[in-house]
Amino acid sequence: MDVGLFSQYVMNGLMLGMMYALVAVGFTLFFGVMDIINFSHGDVLTVGAFAGLATYLGLVEIGVSWPPAQVAIVLAVAIVCTAGLGAIVAKYLVLPLKDAPALNTLLLTLMLGTVLHEAIRLFYPLGANPQRFPSLLPTDAYTFGNFTLRIDNMMLLLAGTAVIVGIHLLINKTKLGLAIRAVAQDSETAKTMGINFTLIVLITFAIGSGLAAFAGILHGLYYSEINFAMGLLLGVIGFSSAIVGGLGNIYGAIIGGFLFAALQTIGVLAMPFASAYKDVFAFGVIILIMAWRPTGLIREKISERV
Amino acid sequence: MTSIRFKLLAAVAAVLMLGLGSTTSGAKEKVKVGFIGPLTGGTSANGLGGRNASDLAVRLRNADPNAKHEYELIVLDDECKPNIGVQAATKLGANKDVIAAATHYCSAVAITTVDIYHKFGLPIIVWGAVLPAITYGNTYKEVHRVNGTMINQNETAAKFMTGLGYKTWAIIHDTTDYGKGHDEFFTKYVTENGGKILGRFGVTSDQQDFSAELTKIKSLGPDVLYFGGLTPIGVRIRAQMEKLGLKAQFEGTSGIVSDTFIKGSGELAEGVVAFKEGAPTEKLPGGKVFIDQYNKQGYGEPPEAYGAFAFAAMNLILDTIEAVGPDRKKVREALNKVDGVDSIIGKIAFDDHGQNTIALITKYVVQDGKWTVWGESEYATGKRKLKGM
Numbered sequence: 001m002d003v004g005l006f007s008q009y010v011m012n013g014l015m016l017g018m019m020y021a022l023v024a025v026g027f028t029l030f031f032g033v034m035d036i037i038n039f040s041h042g043d044v045l046t047v048g049a050f051a052g053l054a055t056y057l058g059l060v061e062i063g064v065s066w067p068p069a070q071v072a073i074v075l076a077v078a079i080v081c082t083a084g085l086g087a088i089v090a091k092y093l094v095l096p097l098k099d100a101p102a103l104n105t106l107l108l109t110l111m112l113g114t115v116l117h118e119a120i121r122l123f124y125p126l127g128a129n130p131q132r133f134p135s136l137l138p139t140d141a142y143t144f145g146n147f148t149l150r151i152d153n154m155m156l157l158l159a160g161t162a163v164i165v166g167i168h169l170l171i172n173k174t175k176l177g178l179a180i181r182a183v184a185q186d187s188e189t190a191k192t193m194g195i196n197f198t199l200i201v202l203i204t205f206a207i208g209s210g211l212a213a214f215a216g217i218l219h220g221l222y223y224s225e226i227n228f229a230m231g232l233l234l235g236v237i238g239f240s241s242a243i244v245g246g247l248g249n250i251y252g253a254i255i256g257g258f259l260f261a262a263l264q265t266i267g268v269l270a271m272p273f274a275s276a277y278k279d280v281f282a283f284g285v286i287i288l289i290m291a292w293r294p295t296g297l298i299r300e301k302i303s304e305r306v
Numbered sequence: 307m308t309s310i311r312f313k314l315l316a317a318v319a320a321v322l323m324l325g326l327g328s329t330t331s332g333a334k335e336k337v338k339v340g341f342i343g344p345l346t347g348g349t350s351a352n353g354l355g356g357r358n359a360s361d362l363a364v365r366l367r368n369a370d371p372n373a374k375h376e377y378e379l380i381v382l383d384d385e386c387k388p389n390i391g392v393q394a395a396t397k398l399g400a401n402k403d404v405i406a407a408a409t410h411y412c413s414a415v416a417i418t419t420v421d422i423y424h425k426f427g428l429p430i431i432v433w434g435a436v437l438p439a440i441t442y443g444n445t446y447k448e449v450h451r452v453n454g455t456m457i458n459q460n461e462t463a464a465k466f467m468t469g470l471g472y473k474t475w476a477i478i479h480d481t482t483d484y485g486k487g488h489d490e491f492f493t494k495y496v497t498e499n500g501g502k503i504l505g506r507f508g509v510t511s512d513q514q515d516f517s518a519e520l521t522k523i524k525s526l527g528p529d530v531l532y533f534g535g536l537t538p539i540g541v542r543i544r545a546q547m548e549k550l551g552l553k554a555q556f557e558g559t560s561g562i563v564s565d566t567f568i569k570g571s572g573e574l575a576e577g578v579v580a581f582k583e584g585a586p587t588e589k590l591p592g593g594k595v596f597i598d599q600y601n602k603q604g605y606g607e608p609p610e611a612y613g614a615f616a617f618a619a620m621n622l623i624l625d626t627i628e629a630v631g632p633d634r635k636k637v638r639e640a641l642n643k644v645d646g647v648d649s650i651i652g653k654i655a656f657d658d659h660g661q662n663t664i665a666l667i668t669k670y671v672v673q674d675g676k677w678t679v680w681g682e683s684e685y686a687t688g689k690r691k692l693k694g695m
Contacts (some may be wrong), residue, residue, distance in 0.1 A: 005525050008550065012517035113631060130541045130570040141551060147524055148551030193403065222544040227538060230514060267519035268507075275519050276481045276508035 004145030013070065013265040014258070015222055018160035021213035021257030023238025024245065025167060026197025026208035028253040031242070032184035033204045036094060036105045040113035041212055042235020044082050044089075049133070049211025049226045050120055052078035056134055071136045078213040083246055087202045113235065121228040130227045133220035146255060155217055163255060167207070171250060174261050180204055230291060246296025255297060260286065311360050325349050334376040337632040338365065339396040339623055340407030341379055343434070343616070344386035344415075352411045355432055355610030357381055362600055363413050363620035374628055379620075380404055384415045391415035392422060399426025405632045406430065406641075408619040411612060413437035423448045429638040431619035434612040436560075436583055438487065442659040450641055450656050452622070452649075453615045454583040454665025461558060462667035463581040464495035465682075467557060470695065472530050476523040476554070478516070478543060479507040479534035485511070488534030488559050489626075496532075504528045513539060516546050524552045536561040541570035548574055555579070555693040570673055575672045577685070577692055584651075585668040587614050589679060592650025616650040 023045060030038040055077040059070055093112065097105050137152035166213040171177040183200045191197050214228045219234075220226045224290045245252025263285050267278030289297070316424070342359040344353035364379045382398060384391035387422065391410065398404050399422055406580065409423075410416035411434035422444040423430045432440055432451040441451050475496060479485035485508070493503055504526040507519045520543070523531060531554040533540055539564040547556065558567075558580035567574045587593045587609060597613050609617075623637070630636040645655045646664075653664045669680035684690045 005521065008521045008524070009518065012515075012521060016515055016517070065497045104347070126566075126569075130538045132541075132570050132572050143551060146521075148549075150549060153549070155338075222549070223542060224549075224572075224574075225542055229512060233512065233514065264515070265518045268522060275522075276510055279510070 004147035007147040016257035019215050020260050022240035023033050024253035024257045026211050027242035032208035032248045039110040041206050042231030043113035043116035043208050045212040045216040046231035048082040049216030049220050050077045051081040052217045067136045079210040082213035082218050083206035083210040086205040090205035093177040117228050133226050137170045152264050240286050246298040249298045252298040253298050284285040337375040338378045338403045340404045342384050342409040343411050345383035347385045349386045352610045354607040355613040356616035359609050359617035360607040360620040361566040363617050367624045388415050388418040390417050395419035395422040399428045406623045406637050410435045416440045420449050433616040433619040450660035452619045452662050458665040459581050459667050460491035461495045466498050468501050470498040474502045474528040475530045475532050476504050476528040477532045480511040481508045485534045516543050520550050530555045532557045532559050537567045538565050544571045544574050548579045552610040577634050578672045580670050591652050596650045612664045617649045655681035
């Protein structure tokens, strides 16, 4: 394989991994603070992408045509929408079920996810069809042999990296992050220390869901297309990535996301005759890793003690 | 008891005799023919269009003073559901007065009912269902079809594309029967016509990311990327080709000939070619006459894409009955011999399986955001060029 081709595969894998990692970080944040699995996360991403698209169409309608402004407003609206949605989910669906079996929350969020994407399918104009997402970033491309480097992909990759670094800083360097970590480690003790438990949970859900919107817009800009079912598989992959990395650990989620993307790419490369089985291959390897390290690649710093 | 039963029997016999008397005393013998299609449900627009078109064929024949028989059309609804279709087919088959029928728009229904027609010996002509196995999956002498299948579609596609000068292909197909069928038949015909398949990739019908497949295809460097599948992933593949700088010509199947594909792909749809069974009605050899006659009757619904095929199927049935008389066996044998008969959809010739071999396939290219018939496009005149030409 020549260098150009190899670089192309690496670039594809990185883009894919970035999206998976952003989704996985959401899963891991929710699990960290509430010990719950929020299966509506993938569909929240879809809501974010559609909110972004609707905002774009609105902006065109009122005559805002400067792409940087469009990107900024689209991102802002999408993130605010899903952050709000995430907080509402936390307040009215997750927190009331705090003392119920975790299975109830899991089922509830699974159903909410169905409601969300079905609502998009039914109520968004022609929502069942694939929707074209506008190219808001410069589309110049440089070609090096078999490698096509597009400016927009590069920008998306950098933006994704920046967001992940930002989350890392937020969790580890700020007072809010300290509170989130405290709640994640031991919510009872955190409460006695004067941390507003409910508020921290709401904020964490808002952050995680906002990340989903960011991933949704990234998805739209990268693929130039969004559809009501896009969150389903992304949710499952993001969840698997979070699990394989070690649920509750942000770095684990990021590693898991990139690992999954690498596996999918390798799947196609290794078995070009059976590319339809790339997901089978990727999930199969994940199962093996899980069997090898049941708590994930990076264990939670504080494992639960009785 | 016995006397009552006897009286009843006598009464029935009397009514029957009266009935027979009235038909024989009329000017012409009354002959029944059937139509089955989806009259309710999601695809009912096509079913109603087909029904009206069949009805038009019968009306025109009854208005013809030279016709030997008077025809009555028995219309049944299959709801595009196999179980309902089986009931409808059984009802027609068991009614010995029905000599022949034009049946089914939905492939799933047609494939389950062919056994029933065979069992009852009822000759039928499929007017809309496209699955190859309806005719090729059996050797039933009763089953015929006027419209083309994905086999004809790919034969036309392969001949056309190799004719333009393309030499090499990469194939992406979804792993449903639809996608696999397209892969199989396109490969067969393109190889026969001297083309070469460099690689093939099966994908799931809800896959989102194709970058790995497309990068591999890019390294193979085919002239054309053939896609056997439906609109949603067609849109994704077209967009991602562009992102990866894959410059091959994009060729689709009937599965992407929809406005949704163009809306989803935007300016990237320009120059995409695809092939579809049938043709816009007004482009058919007898399309104009058909539309005129259809409009004269004042039907509530438009004929839709396959109305002309239902008309041609019914008309062929009526012609055959006129020629050999109202007898299922004779009609079946005569239909099997149909070879080069003129109709509004062009010539009809049935092969050993009852499939119309001169099936009409239309070549489309996207020009300025519209699926345009190839012959009328600027690509055909050379004003615009497909990729790599």
